[in-house]
Amino acid sequence: MKRTLALLLLFAAAPAVAQVSPEAHALHERLLTLDSHLDTPVYFSLPGWNPAQRHALETDLSQVDIPRMREGGLDGGFFVIYTDPGERTPEAQRAARDHxxxxxxxxxxxxxxxxxxxxxxxxxxxxxxIAASGRRFVYLSMENASPLALDPGLLDFHYRQGLRMLGLVHVQNNEFADSSTDKAGPEWNGLSPAGRDLIARANRLGLMIDLSHASDAAFDQALEASRTPIVLSHTSAKALYDHPRNLDDARIRALAEKGGVIQVNAYPGYLADEHKSPERQAAIDAATGPFWDGSADSAEKRQALADAYFKAQRDFPVPRTTLDDFMRHLLHIIEVAGPEHVGLGADFDGAGGLASVGLEDVTALPRITERLLAEGFSESQIAGFWGGNLLRVMRQVEAARE
Ligand SMILES: [Zn+2]
Incomplete structure (x- = not known):
């Protein structure tokens, strides 16, 4: 009796989960689902932020926690060890390593x-x-290899601690590769010699190489250099929105021909023109920055920052990207790469609360399954998008480990 009442109360308190057809819901629950780029460890580091509690975009700009993973039918994913790009002095490299x-x-x-x-x-x-045991699985990935600049041998240590995917570079050129978005332009014309060595080391260890954020030349060279297929953990289509961070169709095809996968990104700024103004950007940055530097260190501060973020959205309104925009990129990339070379890496918790309408957090994920069903994809194809394709690459990389 008591238990029934508790269950009823739990039900009553549960917020609205994405409304999808019973068929889509059942399929989504049946599938093994993963997202290849979750920046949620940024939140793990904030004092008092508990992943077992249900949070909301409205209270702290977060998009992933255990209750919402359950609601959204997300079984697991790659949780990112992200490091801000910075100086290349020994002091800065030590700080990156320690971070x-x-x-x-x-x-x-x-x-x-x-x-x-x-x-x-x-x-x-x-x-x-792990999913069959009722738990969420957590793979570790790294975004920006600068922490390895002082001692690339540290990659072996990270591997032993669980690291399974290595993203070479972020929004600025670093010691290993050129970025697609460094304002100064290319520095290495692709990979540096240290970058080539790091790829060889990752191949030997059995780590997947992630080229999201790399320049086109770095992508081309890494595709040649790596003995194993390449992953783009969170990247969208240049044919649909001409942003340097997105990948063109010829390169998407080349990636697929080598057996790799592209995990489509939902980050609004890469899906469509955000019509950014400097004033809007400054207001958004002021509201989101403290989550990244760790100074959003209490629930009260996080609520105030979330309020400031939504105020900035109201003060500087722009056309919002939607689930439709994301689906356009996903369907285009499936068409170009073929359904065996595509997955999802939505960049949740990586955009400081930025979200597309209809894709606000992980509870919205069943909507993607519903759209894919409506497009006529088979269950096995949809299972591939939700993780089967990426795990196939991971098996190849494991098999190539020396
Ligand atoms: Zn990123």
Whole structure:
């Protein structure tokens, strides 16, 4: 009796989950689902932020936590050890190294604190095993390899601690590769010698190489240099929106021909022109920056920042991107790459709360399954998009480990 009442109360308190057809809901629940780029460890580092509690975009701009993963039928994904691009002085390189190690420890501590809900995944087969146990699987990835600049051998240590995907570069050129968005333009004309060495080391260890954010030349060279297929963990289509961060059709085809996968990004600024004004950008940055530098260190501060963020949205209104924009990129990339070479990496928690209408957080994910069903894709194809394709690449990379 007591239990029934508690369940009823739980039900009554549950917020609205994405409304989809019963068929889409059942399929989505049946599939193994992963997102290849979750920036949620940024939140793990904020004092008092508990992933076992349900949060909301409106209260702290977050998009992922355990309750919402459950509601959105997201079984797991790649959780990112992200490091801001910075100087290349030895001091800055040491700081980057220490930041990544601290972030790694934070993620491992978070897993240790929630053993009934989260589990570290090390091999491709672990995803299904962990999901079947009712927990969410957590793979580790790195975005921006600068923490390895002082000592690339540290990659071996990160691998032993669970790292399985390595993103070479972020929004600025670094020690290893040119970025697609560095205002100064190319520095290495692609990969640096250290970048080539790092790819060889990752191949030997059995780590997937992630080229999201890399310049076109770095992409071309890494595609040649890597012994194993390449991953783009969160990238959209240049044919639909001409942004340097997006990939053109010829390169999408080349990636697929080599067996790789492109995981489509939902970041609004890469889906369509955001009509940014400097005033709008400054207001948004002021509201989101403290989440990234760790100064959003109390629930009250996070609520105030979220309020400031939504005020900036009202003060400087722009046309919002929608689930339709995301689906256009996804369907185009499926058409170009072929359905076996596409997945999803929506950049949740990576955009400081920026979200497309209809894709506000992970609870919206069943809508994507519903759209894919309506497009006529088979269950096995949709299973491929939701993780099967990426896990296939991971198996190849594991097999090539020396
Ligand atoms: Zn990114």
């Amino acid at each position: 990544a190690l601290a972030r790694l420890v934070t993620i491992r501590e978070t897993l240790a604190a929630h053993p009934d809900d989260l589990a570290l995944a090390l091999r491709a087969d672990d995803a299904a095993r």
